[in-house]
Amino acid sequence: MQVNPGLEGVVVAETAISHIDGQQGHLIYRGYDAKQLATTSTFEKVVHLLWKGHFPDGEEEKQWLVKCRQSQTLSDEMIRLIQTIPERIDMLSTLRSVLVTMENPDWPPTWEQAIRVLVQVPIIIAARYRYLHHKPIVPPRDDLSFAANYLYMLRGDEASEAHVKGLEAYLILTAEHGFNASTFTSRVVTSTESDILSAVVAAIGALKGRIHGGAPSEVDDMLGEIGSIERAESWMREKLERGEKLMGFGHRVYKTTDPRAEALRTVVQEYAANEPWFDFAVQVEQIALQLLKEYKPHRSIYTNVEFYTAAVLKAIQLPAELYTPTFVVSRTAGWIAHILEQASHNRIIRPDSRYVGPKCAKITK
Numbered sequence: 001m002q003v004n005p006g007l008e009g010v011v012v013a014e015t016a017i018s019h020i021d022g023q024q025g026h027l028i029y030r031g032y033d034a035k036q037l038a039t040t041s042t043f044e045k046v047v048h049l050l051w052k053g054h055f056p057d058g059e060e061e062k063q064w065l066v067k068c069r070q071s072q073t074l075s076d077e078m079i080r081l082i083q084t085i086p087e088r089i090d091m092l093s094t095l096r097s098v099l100v101t102m103e104n105p106d107w108p109p110t111w112e113q114a115i116r117v118l119v120q121v122p123i124i125i126a127a128r129y130r131y132l133h134h135k136p137i138v139p140p141r142d143d144l145s146f147a148a149n150y151l152y153m154l155r156g157d158e159a160s161e162a163h164v165k166g167l168e169a170y171l172i173l174t175a176e177h178g179f180n181a182s183t184f185t186s187r188v189v190t191s192t193e194s195d196i197l198s199a200v201v202a203a204i205g206a207l208k209g210r211i212h213g214g215a216p217s218e219v220d221d222m223l224g225e226i227g228s229i230e231r232a233e234s235w236m237r238e239k240l241e242r243g244e245k246l247m248g249f250g251h252r253v254y255k256t257t258d259p260r261a262e263a264l265r266t267v268v269q270e271y272a273a274n275e276p277w278f279d280f281a282v283q284v285e286q287i288a289l290q291l292l293k294e295y296k297p298h299r300s301i302y303t304n305v306e307f308y309t310a311a312v313l314k315a316i317q318l319p320a321e322l323y324t325p326t327f328v329v330s331r332t333a334g335w336i337a338h339i340l341e342q343a344s345h346n347r348i349i350r351p352d353s354r355y356v357g358p359k360c361a362k363i364t365k
């Protein structure tokens with residue numbers, strides 16, 4: 001029996017949702033290039049594509065948008081809960097607690113449940129954020145797009161078109177990414193015929209970790225600690241000498257630059273080309289890539305999406321505490337696509353392990 005640590009190289013299912021070409025650096029959603037979708041489509045249409053396999057057209061698109069907008073609610077019960085959970089509890093744990101009080105969904109998951117979960121996530125995050133910052137909670141509007149509404153609920157007024165476009169590109173590029181740790185978690189939970197909320201809540205727990213969805217805040221911290229370009233090389237050398245990782249670099253699947261990182265860098269350039277912090281981030285990236293070649297010559301470690309996630313979210317003026325929660329906002333779409341696909345031809349996920357402990361230990365009194 002061969003053991004593959006981290007399930008590397010193990011194919012556990014067939015999927016028609018997305019394809020990653022790790023050698024060439026391509027990401028495809030149902031046949032469409034994700035980078036192109038980021039500049040030509042809307043988040044709502046991409047969600048429809050991921051869930052149903054095609055873009056909505058004409059009447060279908062109208063109905064889809066109406067369903068999405070009508071499913072947005074911020075009940076008094078949710079507000080009470082958002083205000084009662086102790087402030088020391090982090091945003092994603094709060095989100096999990098509030099989500100599970102929404103309803104008791106049963107198996108199998110339905111489109112209606114799927115839409116409700118998707119649209120409630122940004123509402124809960126924005127409400128909690130405003131509560132923690134002693135600002136009045138802002139209910140969702142049904143005349144704004146998904147991306148515009150998220151910014152509106154966070155800020156209390158309408159965001160500029162440029163910020164909405166920047167966020168929308170980010171949401172599209174990070175909505176789906178194959179069998180990553182959190183998506184796989186959502187499929188495992190679904191495979192036991194547990195409900196959609198349990199699967200999403202479990203996925204949030206997996207995404208929260210610092211080497212998965214927690215990475216963009218770590219990138220921000222890293223850039224903050226480096227402080228100036230003169231310190232960059234010595235700071236990163238010290239990390240690598242200690243055997244630590246540089247955040248925002250490396251990927252299990254990509255052995256070249258993550259295409260999402262490239263696309264996000266282009267997006268940031270539009271907003272922040274003249275900002276000193278952007279120039280600094282680009283220079284740090286170049287030094288990091290050289291050092292990673294020097295310290296890990298056989299590993300093909302390149303920039304991943306999280307490095308430029310931190311930059312794009314900073315460019316549209318989101319505070320660092322919202323980086324990982326905003327990743328949850330987008331990735332919920334991908335999780336749900338997989339939850340629906342898993343449920344449509346389900347078999348419980350139950351891998352094997354190789355036992356290496358003793359086989360005949362004696363019980364002594």
Ligand SMILES: CC(C)(COP(=O)(O)OP(=O)(O)OC[C@H]1O[C@@H](n2cnc3c(N)ncnc32)[C@H](O)[C@@H]1OP(=O)(O)O)[C@@H](O)C(=O)NCCC(=O)NCCS
Pocket residue numbers: 006210211212215243244245246247248249250251252253292296299301304305306
């Ligand atoms: C993404 C990640 C978890 C992939 O992990 P993985 O495929 O399991 O790779 P491993 O952690 O086993 O690393 C393999 C080798 O590359 C090195 N490596 C991987 N990413 C590295 C990084 N960011 N900085 C320095 N070294 C790194 C490891 O030290 C290891 O070296 P070794 O063989 O000499 O011990 C990993 O690259 C990482 O932790 N990156 C930093 C966190 C991050 O940016 N996460 C967001 C991912 S989108």
